[in-house]
Amino acid sequence: MSVKAAPRLRGKDLVGIDPLSPGEIQLILETAEQMRDIAARPIKKVPALRGKTVVNLFMEASTRTRFSFEVAEKRLSADSLNFSATTSSVSKGETLVDTALNLEAMQPDFLVIRHQYAGAPHQLARILKSSVINAGDGAHEHPTQALLDALTIRMRRGGLEGQVVSIVGDLQHSRVVRSNILLLNRMGATVRVAGPPSLIPLEMDKLGCQVYTRMEEAIAGADVVMMLRIQLERQGRMNFPTVREYYDFFALTPERLKLAKKDCLVMHPGPMNRGVEIDSRVADGPQSVILEQVTNGVAVRMAVLYLLAGGHGEPTAD
Amino acid sequence: MHRVQVLDARGVARALERMAAELVERVGDEKLLYFVGVQTRGVPIAHRLAKLVAAATGHEPPVGALDIALYRDDVGPWRAAHQQPILRDTELPVTVDGKVVCLVDDVLYTGRTIRAALDTLMDYGRPRAIHLAVLVDRGHRELPIAAEFVGRTVPTSHAEDVQVRLKESDGEEGVWIAKEVAE
Numbered sequence: 001m002s003v004k005a006a007p008r009l010r011g012k013d014l015v016g017i018d019p020l021s022p023g024e025i026q027l028i029l030e031t032a033e034q035m036r037d038i039a040a041r042p043i044k045k046v047p048a049l050r051g052k053t054v055v056n057l058f059m060e061a062s063t064r065t066r067f068s069f070e071v072a073e074k075r076l077s078a079d080s081l082n083f084s085a086t087t088s089s090v091s092k093g094e095t096l097v098d099t100a101l102n103l104e105a106m107q108p109d110f111l112v113i114r115h116q117y118a119g120a121p122h123q124l125a126r127i128l129k130s131s132v133i134n135a136g137d138g139a140h141e142h143p144t145q146a147l148l149d150a151l152t153i154r155m156r157r158g159g160l161e162g163q164v165v166s167i168v169g170d171l172q173h174s175r176v177v178r179s180n181i182l183l184l185n186r187m188g189a190t191v192r193v194a195g196p197p198s199l200i201p202l203e204m205d206k207l208g209c210q211v212y213t214r215m216e217e218a219i220a221g222a223d224v225v226m227m228l229r230i231q232l233e234r235q236g237r238m239n240f241p242t243v244r245e246y247y248d249f250f251a252l253t254p255e256r257l258k259l260a261k262k263d264c265l266v267m268h269p270g271p272m273n274r275g276v277e278i279d280s281r282v283a284d285g286p287q288s289v290i291l292e293q294v295t296n297g298v299a300v301r302m303a304v305l306y307l308l309a310g311g312h313g314e315p316t317a318d
Numbered sequence: 319m320h321r322v323q324v325l326d327a328r329g330v331a332r333a334l335e336r337m338a339a340e341l342v343e344r345v346g347d348e349k350l351l352y353f354v355g356v357q358t359r360g361v362p363i364a365h366r367l368a369k370l371v372a373a374a375t376g377h378e379p380p381v382g383a384l385d386i387a388l389y390r391d392d393v394g395p396w397r398a399a400h401q402q403p404i405l406r407d408t409e410l411p412v413t414v415d416g417k418v419v420c421l422v423d424d425v426l427y428t429g430r431t432i433r434a435a436l437d438t439l440m441d442y443g444r445p446r447a448i449h450l451a452v453l454v455d456r457g458h459r460e461l462p463i464a465a466e467f468v469g470r471t472v473p474t475s476h477a478e479d480v481q482v483r484l485k486e487s488d489g490e491e492g493v494w495i496a497k498e499v500a501e
Contacts, residue, residue: 008401034385034405043441046388076388306388310402 002159003187005030009307013125013132016141017182025150025187032151032296032303038075039298048306049078054110055103058135059085059096062114064270064294065135065144069112072301081108100124110305113137131308139173144304145269146179148297150187152289153224155296156265161188166219166260167209168250169228169277172199172239176269177228181207194218195228196250198239215250222260226267227252227278243276253279257287265289321481324472325493330453330484333469334363337451338370340467345418350446351379352417356386356435357406359424362486363453367422382410384421389434414443420467424482426452429463454493456480 006023017025038044054073058066066082073080083103090099100111112133113121118140125132136142154160165184167177171193184191185208193204194212205211212218219225230246240246252266266278266288274280283290325333345351348371355364361383372378387403421435432450439448451467456474472495474480479496483489 005404007404031405034407037408038388041441042443046441047437048388307402 002026002161008310012308013121013134014143014304014308015121015125015132015134017143017146017179017186018141020143020183020186022186025147025183028147028300028303028307029151029154031307032147032299033155035075035299035302035306036296038302039295045075045077047077049073049076049309052076052078052110052309053081053106053108054078054112054305055081055083055108055130056135057083057100057103057111057113059090059113059115059120060136062135064297065114068294068297069133069135069301071298072305075298076302076305078110078305096120097123097127100128104128104130110308133304133308136175139175139178141179141182142175142269143179143183144297144301145176146183147304148293148300149176149180149226149267149269150183151296151300152267152293153189153265155292156289157223160184163189163223164192164221165189165224165226166192166194166222167226167228168194168215168218168252170199170230170239171195171204171228172201173231174228178207180226181209185209192218192222194250196240196246216256216259219252219256219260219264222264224265224267225252225257225260226269227272229269229271230273230276232273247276251275251277251279252282254281254285257282257285263287267293269293319496320499321494321496323492323494324454325470327491330469330491330493333453334366335370337467337469338367338374341367341420341449341451342371342374344449344466345420347418348375348377348379350416350418352382352412352414352419352445353379354382354384354410354414354419354421354435354439356384356421356423356431357408359482359484359487360384360422362484363424363451364420364422365486367420367451380412382408382412382414384408384410384435384438386431386434386438389438391430391434408438410442414439414445417445418447418449419445420449420451422451424453424484425480426450426455426463426465426468427458427480429459429461432463433461453482454480 003022003026005027070080110131112135114135115137118138120137121134181191191209193209194215268290353364353368355361364381368379368381385406385408387405450465452465453469455468455471481494485491
């Protein structure tokens with residue numbers, strides 16, 4: 001049984017995977033698959049979002065995601081404005097809501113926000129008339145990352161249903177894992193997670209995944225292994241003795257990868273800590289689809305922008 | 319729903335044969351010809367025209383498919399249904415550069431689809447010329463666009479709906495004019 005795509009997105013915003021139905025997820029993935037082709041054209045730009053303004057409000061460091069959104073916006077002919085916390089009035093003490101209201105007074109159509117606090121995009125979505133897209137909020141959600149991961153699996157495997165996806169690493173600080181568990185469950189995949197006990201949040205299993213503390217058990221027979229970055233900058237205190245020991249127990253090495261299915265896909269949301277959570281021989285190996293994830297990221301963000309630009313509310317007669 | 323048939327399967331076949339013959343005569347060098355169907359029903363019609371040109375000349379022109387959704391002028395807030403057009407495949411098996419492209423669609427109405435198709439095509443290359451072939455011209459143009467090859471001109475009112483049904487996509491074949499009737 002494959003999920004039938006919804007005719008449209010119901011919401012004004014994309015704040016997380018949680019509010020999306022399977023049909024809406026399917027619509028985004030099918031649209032993104034078409035968007036991929038635009039990068040192969042002689043002119044890599046379509047006029048669909050001409051005259052739309054997108055504010056990229058990044059309150060936290062990001063290269064890949066910010067770049068990816070910017071490329072997506074430009075490919076759709078939208079005008080992008082980039083806002084970074086360090087060079088703005090945020091450093092003078094302005095609140096997030098005031099910043100957002102001031103930006104909205106300049107009539108943007110979209111606000112893409114990355115923020116260190118969970119729920120920041122949700123708060124703005126309630127206040128603002130523009131469409132808010134969550135580009136990562138604290139350790140909560142990162143919906144476009146989960147969508148691009150799903151697109152990568154779907155394009156390689158033809159679908160998500162029945163796939164066994166093992167996610168290994170820092171589960172405590174990862175928004176990627178939360179969005180992925182929600183999405184993969186909704187689309188009929190099985191999710192296993194593993195990490196050191198000190199980096200597994202309480203009641204992790206309630207999200208709908210099988211929790212392991214030994215990596216080998218989690219990846220045995222898996223279709224996809226997704227490695228999470230050890231977020232060294234978020235470790236208030238050391239949750240494991242040394243990086244070397246982490247590598248010994250939780251790094252994806254060529255030997256460990258042999259436990260998974262023979263054609264198991266290797267994924268990583270980036271940026272990678274080579275030699276910490278992933279061995280270079282695996283990261284650069286034939287099963288790695290890490291750079292495909294980056295390519296698909298642009299397509300997924302184009303799809304989300306395009307679909308949200310259709311407006312929202314109850315459909316009226318055409 | 320009240321439905322009146324204006325072309326049956328034989329009528330469609332005859333119209334396409336005539337259009338193919340006119341095309342060959344007009345283009346001269348059929349080796350330059352390239353059929354590009356507008357998604358969705360323009361695509362099977364483009365394939366049929368290419369087959370007819372092949373039967374007449376011995377050379378089968380390439381056929382492509384063009385999706386114009388991202389070039390429409392009614393995406394975004396102009397769209398009442400809050401629903402963006404579904405994206406379909408664009409497949410151009412050979413480059414359009416230097417080719418005599420024949421755009422193919424089922425129905426020509428406001429001309430807005432063809433405007434979008436022209437812009438889409440231009441982003442893929444620089445054809446030597448672009449012609450337009452449609453199975454039905456129902457009038458009511460909103461843009462200065464005309465088709466050189468027309469299967470049947472059908473005068474209609476805005477309230478009417480022109481339905482083109484093809485074996486390939488619909489299981490039945492023919493052209494109907496449908497009108498909502500109050501019971």
